[in-house]
Amino acid sequence: MRTFKLTLAYDGTNYAGWQSQPDRPTIQSTLEAVLRRVTGEQIRTVASGRTDAGVHALAQVASFQSETQLTTDVLCRAFNAYLPADIVVTGIEQATTGFHAIRAAIRKRYRYVITDGGSPNPFEHSHVWSYPTRLDAVAMGRAAKYLLGEHDFASFETSGSDRKTSIRNVLEVDVRRGPALFAFATANQVSEAIWIDIEADGFLYNMVRNIVGTLAEVGRGVQPESWVGEVLCACDRRKAGPTAPPQGLYLVRVDYSPNRSNS
Amino acid sequence: MRTFKLTLAYDGTNYAGWQSQPDRPTIQSTLEAVLRRVTGEQIRTVASGRTDAGVHALAQVASFQSETQLTTDVLCRAFNAYLPADIVVTGIEQATTGFHAIRAAIRKRYRYVITDGGSPNPFEHSHVWSYPTRLDAVAMGRAAKYLLGEHDFASFETSGSDRKTSIRNVLEVDVRRGPALFAFATANQVSEAIWIDIEADGFLYNMVRNIVGTLAEVGRGVQPESWVGEVLCACDRRKAGPTAPPQGLYLVRVDYSPNRSNS
Numbered sequence: 001m002r003t004f005k006l007t008l009a010y011d012g013t014n015y016a017g018w019q020s021q022p023d024r025p026t027i028q029s030t031l032e033a034v035l036r037r038v039t040g041e042q043i044r045t046v047a048s049g050r051t052d053a054g055v056h057a058l059a060q061v062a063s064f065q066s067e068t069q070l071t072t073d074v075l076c077r078a079f080n081a082y083l084p085a086d087i088v089v090t091g092i093e094q095a096t097t098g099f100h101a102i103r104a105a106i107r108k109r110y111r112y113v114i115t116d117g118g119s120p121n122p123f124e125h126s127h128v129w130s131y132p133t134r135l136d137a138v139a140m141g142r143a144a145k146y147l148l149g150e151h152d153f154a155s156f157e158t159s160g161s162d163r164k165t166s167i168r169n170v171l172e173v174d175v176r177r178g179p180a181l182f183a184f185a186t187a188n189q190v191s192e193a194i195w196i197d198i199e200a201d202g203f204l205y206n207m208v209r210n211i212v213g214t215l216a217e218v219g220r221g222v223q224p225e226s227w228v229g230e231v232l233c234a235c236d237r238r239k240a241g242p243t244a245p246p247q248g249l250y251l252v253r254v255d256y257s258p259n260r261s262n263s
Numbered sequence: 264m265r266t267f268k269l270t271l272a273y274d275g276t277n278y279a280g281w282q283s284q285p286d287r288p289t290i291q292s293t294l295e296a297v298l299r300r301v302t303g304e305q306i307r308t309v310a311s312g313r314t315d316a317g318v319h320a321l322a323q324v325a326s327f328q329s330e331t332q333l334t335t336d337v338l339c340r341a342f343n344a345y346l347p348a349d350i351v352v353t354g355i356e357q358a359t360t361g362f363h364a365i366r367a368a369i370r371k372r373y374r375y376v377i378t379d380g381g382s383p384n385p386f387e388h389s390h391v392w393s394y395p396t397r398l399d400a401v402a403m404g405r406a407a408k409y410l411l412g413e414h415d416f417a418s419f420e421t422s423g424s425d426r427k428t429s430i431r432n433v434l435e436v437d438v439r440r441g442p443a444l445f446a447f448a449t450a451n452q453v454s455e456a457i458w459i460d461i462e463a464d465g466f467l468y469n470m471v472r473n474i475v476g477t478l479a480e481v482g483r484g485v486q487p488e489s490w491v492g493e494v495l496c497a498c499d500r501r502k503a504g505p506t507a508p509p510q511g512l513y514l515v516r517v518d519y520s521p522n523r524s525n526s
Contacts, residue, residue, distance in 0.1 A: 011385045056386070058447055085388035122274045123319070123390070125348035127445075182390075183444045184321055184513065250447065 001065050003099050004072070005256075006045075006079075007091035008060045013126040013247070014086060018050045018060075027051070027087060031062070034082040038075065039068040048101045048108065048254040049203070054246035056127070058111075059090065061254040063101035099256075107171065107255040109199040110208045113181060113248045114216070116194060123182040128193060129212070129248035135219030137194045141175035143218040144196070146229035147211065148173060154235040156214070158206035158243065166235075168207070172199040175215070194219075197252070206243055214241035264328050266362050267335070268519075269308070269342075270354035271323045276389040276510070277349060281313045281323070290314070290350060294325070297345040301338065302331045311364045311371065311517040312466070317509035319390070321374075322353065324517045326364035362519075370434065370518040372462040373471045376444060376511045377479070379457060386445040391456060392475070392511035398482030400457045404438035406481040407459070409492035410474065411436060417498040419477070421469035421506065429498075431470070435462040438478070457482075460515070469506055477504035 008031070016024040020032070028045060035043040045064045051057055068075065072092045079089045115124065117134035124130070147153075147170045154166040178195040185191040196215065198208055214231055217223045223241075231239045271294070279287040283295070291308060298306040308327045314320055331338065335355045342352045378387065380397035387393070410416075410433045417429040441458040448454040459478065461471055477494055480486040486504075494502045 009385050011388070080382070085383060085393075086385045088382055088385045090382060119343070119351055119353060120348060122272050122349045122351045125274070127386070130348075179446050181446045183442050183446075 001067055001097075003063060003065050003095045003097050004075075005093050005095040005099060005101070006062045006064065006089060008057060008062060009088045009090050010057050010060065011086040011126075012051060012054050012056045015053065017053045017055065018047050027057075027060075030084065030087060034079055035064065035066070037082055038078045039066050039070075041066055041068070046101045048105045049251070051249075051251055052206075052246050054126070055249045055251070056247075057251040059253050060251050061101045061105070061256075063095065063099050101254075104256045105202070105254050106257050107199060107201055108203060108251070109172075109197060109253040109255075110203065111250045111252045112196040112198075112208055112212045112244065113178075113250070114194040114196070114212070114244075115180065115192075116219075121180065121182055121185055123184060124180070126247050127181050129245050131216065131220075133220060135194060135216060136221065137175055137177055137219065139221075139225055140194070140196075140215040140219040143225035143228040144173040144175050144211075144215055146226075146232055147198075151232055152235050153204055153207055153232070155231050155237055155240045156207045156210040157204035157237060158210065159237065161205035163204060166204055168204065169201045170198065171201065172197065174198075208249060209244040209246065210237075210240055212244035212248070216244065217241040264330055264360075266326060266328050266358045266360050267338075268356050268358040268362060268364070269325045269327065269352060271320060271325060272351045272353050273320050273323065274349040274389075275314060275317050275319045278316065280316045280318065281310050290323075293347065293350060294342075297342055298327065298329070300345055301341045302329050302333075304329055304331070309364045311368045312514070314512075314514055315469075315509050317389070318512045318514070319510075320514040322516050323514050324364045324368070324519075326358065326362050364517075367519045368465070368517050369520050370462060370464055371466060371514070372435075372460060372516040372518075373466065374513045374515045375459040375461075375471055375475045375507065376441075376513070377457040377459070377475070377507075378443065378455075379482075384443065384445055384448055386447060387443070389510050390444050392508050394479065394483075396483060398457060398479060399484065400438055400440055400482065402484075402488055403457070403459075403478040403482040406488035406491040407436040407438050407474075407478055409489075409495055410461075414495055415498050416467055416470060416495070418494050418500055418503045419470045419473040420467035420500060421473065422500065423468060426467060429467055431467065432464045433461065434464065435460065437461075471512060472507040472509065473500070473503055475507035475511070479507065480504040 116131040120130040150169040283292040379394040383393040413432040
């Protein structure tokens with residue numbers, strides 16, 4: 001039995017998230033159907049984390065075990081030949097026995113993209129949060145610095161998860177204006193976007209979307225920057241801003257300690 | 264009765280093209296339902312040209328007549344409030360009585376986008392032609408110059424249209440490497456694309472897609488550049504290359520003679 005580490009990019013628009021569900025297309029069920037077709041085995045995959053409906057991934061990591069004797073190159077080509085065009089395997093390697101994409105993860109990075117003001121771009125509606133008014137990205141960036149370091153992020157956790165602790169270590173948070181996601185913009189459309197990158201040793205349920213919804217309250221000027229610090233200290237979800245919509249969120253990267261992921 | 268000139272950007276992915284069809288969502292039927300809702304009138308729209316299923320527009324122009332007394336600003340906001348996120352009105356103005364978006368058009372510009380080689384980007388699958396191998400864009404650009412000027416383009420017309428003549432004047436054709444359409448690319452994905460712009464006084468059915476499919480034969484090296492000139496002279500659709508898929512095509516601009524479009 002070999003253990004594999006798979007890296008995937010996907011457009012989550014047409015899926016009900018990562019996790020298999022009855023009667024709804026998901027990334028996991030689509031992937032597992034292809035693994036079965038290629039290997040002939042009923043394979044169960046584990047992802048570094050579940051992405052919700054409409055959330056995207058640039059480099060999701062999944063692990064699985066198989067008895068296949070095919071090389072990783074052949075497997076990669078076969079998977080991509082059968083996967084739909086909105087899911088792409090970008091890497092596959094054999095991992096150490098017992099490698100588990102959730103348990104071995106030491107750090108993850110998410111990106112959230114907002115376009116603010118201007119006419120919404122019809123090519124981006126499934127890929128950004130189109131905010132109706134202009135946001136102060138500089139103020140949002142300063143406010144976000146309150147989140148750096150190890151804190152109890154209970155204020156930014158949507159209930160319904162069974163995690164033991166809501167303490168996480170935010171290693172990096174960066175708010176900046178980057179290019180628009182889609183190369184074409186018409187006269188009334190903004191050709192830039194706000195890119196919010198957050199890297200942490202782990203994330204609570206909806207943590208990035210709750211942080212972004214909170215930062216947007218600062219960006220539109222209804223809360224001061226220091227309010228983000230107050231929300232954090234309150235450890236109370238009701239104190240934070242709304243949950244930003246799913247389609248602006250991208251899982252960018254998952255890091256593993258080197259000695260636990262490669263064979 | 265007032266005549267209006269409407270400019271629209273739309274993502275054609277989820278539509279069966281511009282023209283109304285029974286039981287299928289189209290741009291025209293979606294737009295006309297919104298016009299009816301806003302004005303209370305049953306309004307018939309005319310577009311500068313029909314886009315096929317999956318084809319996009321950055322600036323399609325449509326004309327219609329209405330008895331509404333609402334200002335163009337109010338109409339624009341109301342249309343966008345009711346239109347789905349993949350169709351956006353980018354401009355509306357009152358036109359001279361009798362302005363007709365097809366008849367008054369004097370020039371149109373289309374763009375076709377190809378990504379060549381590398382792993383396909385899952386975020387671009389509905390918006391580019393993902394060509395499996397690398398193409399020689401410089402050779403394609405030279406070959407495309409054979410199309411400049413007034414010619415009979417019958418070799419590049421898909422049958423089924425009822426146009427009287429297949430003579431058109433190609434005013435500009437430009438093949439270059441531009442940025443990829445979507446800002447995110449993973450390690451194996453190309454971060455650039457081939458942009459093919461064609462401007463003419465009018466286009467035959469599938470003309471751009473047939474030209475692009477023909478240029479791709481030159482780009483992959485199976486035909487010399489001069490072959491495009493031979494195909495053109497043959498006036499025979501069977502001599503040309505295959506029809507490129509719809510999702511890489513964008514209607515970029517429609518020009519009208521100034522004295523016939525504004526009131």
